[in-house]
Amino acid sequence: MTMEEEKKNSGQTFGIAALIIAIITFIIAVIPCIGLTAIIPGIIAIVLASVGLSQVSGNSSSRGVLIAGLVIGIVASVISLSQYVIAGKLVGKWPNSIENIIEEVQENVVKELKDASVSIKVENGDEEVEINVNQRKKDKEQILEELEKGIISPDDTLTGTE
C-alpha cells in the first residue's frame, strides 16, 4: 500500500467516524432533555473531521464525507449551545416566576381575608379572651347604606367588632 492510499484510507475512516457521530449528535442536540450533552460528541465530530481533512489530499474522494461531517458537527454543536442559552434564560426566569406565584397567592389571600370572618381565641390558665372580627365587605357596605338611610343607630355598628 502506497503512502497516498494509506492517507486516503485514514481520511475515509475519519470521515465515516465524523459523519456518524455528527448525525447522531444532531438528533441528540434537538431533544431538550439531553441536548445539553450533545456538545461533547459535537466537538469530537468536528475534531475528527478536521484531522481527516488535514490528512487527505486536495482532490480526494473522501473529502466530501469529511466536509459533511464537519458541517453537521458544527450545526449540531450550535444547536446544543442554543439549548444552553435556553436553559440559562429559563434559570433566569425561574426565580421571577416564583416571585410572581408568591405575589399572586398573597393577593388572593388578602382578597379572601377581606371578606372573611376572623376569630382569635387566647387562653391563659383560667382566663380566656375571644376576639371575633367580622370584616365582610358586603356586610360593611350594607351597614353603611343602613346608616345613611337612618335605619340603625351608630352604636349598633360596634356589634360587628368585639
Add this chain to the structure above:
Amino acid sequence: MIHLPEQNDLNARAHFSIRNDTYLICNLVFSGFILMLFMYFLIFSPDRNNYPVVCIHEKITGQACSSCGLSHSLSLILRGRIEEALRWNENGIAVFIFFVSQFFLRLFFSHYYVNNPDFRKQLIVTDIAGSSLIFLLAFMPFIINIFRWL
C-alpha cells in the same frame, strides 16, 4: 472482449466490498444504533421507572421540557400501550415512526445501493433529502421549541 451489461453488473457486485464503502458502513452503523436504542427502550421499563438518563434540562431549570417523558412514551409504544404513551409525551409516536422508518430505510437503501450501481448518486441524494424531511416532521415540536425560547 465484449462485456454484456449483465456481466458488468455481476463484476461490479463481485468486486464490491462493504469495508470500502462509506454509505454502506454508515447505513450499517445507523441500523445498529437504532436497534440498540430499541433494546434500551425494551430493557428499561416504564412501570419500574428505572431509566438511567434523566432530564438535564429539568435538573438545571426546574421546569419540565417538551421532551420529558419521551423514554416512557417510546417504551410504552414498543409494548403496544399507545394511549398511555401519548399521555407521557404526545411527540413520542412521531419520534418512534422516525426511528422505525429509518431502520427499514437503511436496509432498503443498502440493498438497492448494492444491486443498482448505476443509480448510487441519485439514491444517496434521495436518501439525504427524504431522511431530512422525515427528521424535520418528527422533531418539529422540539425544533419549534428551540426557536420559541431563543
